[in-house]
Amino acid sequence: MTAQDQITTTPAIAIEHLTKRFGESVAVDDVNISVPPGSFLVLVGPSGCGKSTLLRMLAGLEPPTEGQISFGGKVVSSGASGVQTNAAARDAGLVFQSYALWPHKTVEGNIDWPLKVAGWSKQKRAERTNEVMKFLDIEPLRNRYPAEISGGQQQRVAIARTIGPRPGILLLDEPLSNLDAKLRVDMRSELMRIHRGTKATSVYVTHDQVEAMTMATHVAVLRDGRVEQFGPPDELLLKPQTTFVATFLGTPAGNLVPVTRDGDGFVFNGISLAVSAIAPHLDTAQLLYRAQDITVGAQDGRPTMKATYAESAPIAGQSMVTCMIGDLRVTAMVDGCFRAEPGAEIDLCFLRDPDAVFDPDGRRVA
């Protein structure tokens, strides 16, 4: 999806100034997001950031306090005018985190019932039920009850049930969080296949930034009910606008080094890391270094400082080395397998200039 497309098509989902208050507390605070048809929007953030409330408002299960939501140009929820289109009438399907399968209906019954409610004929229902069961590879389970199948299978049934009526918008609430690690990776690609197959616009809530980075066409990072940054995943990774985004996304997460101006340079721990000209108006700043921009062992012409080794984990032929400089935890990458005695003193070398510069409040300045 290019920027060009976004301008020319009506957004599939447009969220404007959306706010949700529960009494005194603000769960969702002035959120603005808009995505074109066919997007895969991921709402990511730590628990309690308001992402599930936002999803429930999209589903029509909660009315907004202020602001509005439009699907395909049509207002479905509005805090001001009180418009609140029925959950069912907004052409959206929701996959619950708990799956919420109806335990007294078989797999087939679970998929069939929403179609029945929607008034489909018996023959069309049977066709569609078979189609989605085949699509999700759960045909052999058709006569089983939810309690008789595994968690991963329940997940598939929940998805099949939701995509049965062909919703234009597919909402998913942490759908992989109840699965074990291996199944989660399998299901991730499965979900992307389903997204492509249904052509629905998907909104996916997760606290796992890896899921966000692998699946999304658009990512909104939420924090305390506000959108910290919204854009394509690469943009968020390469150009984080806040320290929160910079440290929340990416594997391993970026390092933030607090520095103070000393003459021409920004200094940390007595070592000058960068020229102060990169942020001429700041006395203190935070510099973003990717893990791959820091390594172990001194190199000529690059700033090097002493650190205390803490731990190391092998990743794809490299080692992710974590050390402490005072109270600051720093992650560096080393080729091959690196081991040291915990507590040992090692040299950390900053290979490149900082990726980004943030002011003390966490906003990006360069």
Add this chain to the structure above:
Amino acid sequence: MTELIRQRGSVARLLQSRNLVPFIMVCITAVLVIFPLLRIVQISLTPDGLAAWADVTNSRLSPNLLWKPITTTMILGACVATGCLLLGGFLAWLVVLTDVPFRRFLGILSTLPFMIPSFAAALAWGTLFRNDRLGGQPGYFTANGVTIPDWLAWGLLPTLVVLVAHYYSLAYTMIAAALSSVSADLVESAEMAGAKKSLILFGIILPVVTPALVAGGMLTFAGAVSNFAAPALLGAPVRMQTLSTRIYGMVQTGNIERGYVLALILILAAAALLFFSDRLVSGRKAFTTVTGKGARTKRFALGFWRWPLFVAAVALGMMTTVIPVLVLFASSMAEQSGSLFSNWTLHFWTGPAGTDLAQGQAGIFRDPILLGSIMTTIRLGLSVAGTTMLVGLVIAHTIVRYKGTFLGNTLSQLAFLPLFIPSIAMAAAYIAMYGTSMGRIPALYGTFTLLVLAATANLMPYAVQSGRAVLSQISSDIEESARMTGAGPIRRMTEIVLPLAVRGILAGGILVFIKIVRDLSLVVLLFSSTTPVLSMMAFNYAGLGFMQFANAITLVILVICLMASALVYLMQNKIQGWKSA
């Protein structure tokens, strides 16, 4: 401007149709519970009512009207609570915390006495210990030449024994539940710290179960204070009166206002107690919920005492369940109460009229009034189970859905209010409210409808409680996922919620059914003699001295309850084609 819009918005929200359901439910509970109470208060403030207040509290009559009965009532309550805590606590300790043999069997046995209505135990006592002070046949011992003094045959002691025998299983259930929440970790950490067994019991276990002890004590106290059957059957011949029997006497003899005043006093006494106990306990709930898994409990070795204590517990269970039922059964077959186990006859069940037996009366199954009352009783049980479970489910659902809102809070408090109203006082309030015609509403006194209404109000807390238990098994996700499909409220109710809830509804329904079928204190004031229910007939026969008939009818009630339970059990098993996730 924005302020104006916001205000209009909030008013609109209050008037939204989504508030209709809680509003209606608040109205229903108000009509069922609040109005009768207000009416009884209002009547007690009329000139006649004020005169009654004076008579009851401050006159030549007041010792007999109020002070003696209230003293007896309080003594009964205190002794029953103490006895129940001792017996229930002993059994709970034995079953949960020791290595006594056949613990499961003992556990089940200890919960059974509550199933036997207190008037069954009272009748069984009379069958054995009745002396010739009153007319009619003497009891087993007297007929066999054993002199039974009045204090053993009538009055406080037998009432006390019967009530303890009925209520101790309630205390057992609560204390056992609390004791099983004392995890082994808790006990073992005390052992590791070097505490002795006695210190562990008094320093660790007892404080943790204190809330349950207080709650159990108060509930048994409240039960004993408001019980009607036992003091009426065992106390009346020696003029022992409690508040309950006094209220009944006043209403029966036409001193309605005095009855209302006494009912108000009983309500206040019961409410004050339960409120007090709730206060006492509520701050300490945190104790029992500190740990998430308390599944494993530590059992103390009894050593030599294992079998003796087992025998004692079994004997206790037998004496309060099997033996009373056996006595009732034998008595209903015996021509003479002096020889319970010989010369058995079916006369009292199926015999023809005009014989020498039972002053020429026919057996109960030949009595058309009794046969009618079996049907009335079952119809009453079914109706009340139906109405209370319906009201209970809707109220429970509304309370959960509207949690935290004004209407939701009001509803939840109203729904549990009847817990504070002893059923005989509730009956008195219903006579006050619906006994006379009001405008278009005809007088309902003596009608089936009135009894169903009063019973619904009386049992509402139990129904709401079971409704909550039922609904807690259905996560909001499951209903919301049905809502996402576009299914309307009625369709969601019938196709998603009800199928999932039906087992729980049956369980709650049978509880209500049994409670009302064997109830005496509510029906005794509200039912007319033309269409009596079984418990009323048993009570009347006992009053007339036809013990065999009273005992036979009581057995019929027990059989109805047992059969209903068995039927529900079978239905529940049949329904569960799917297993819950």
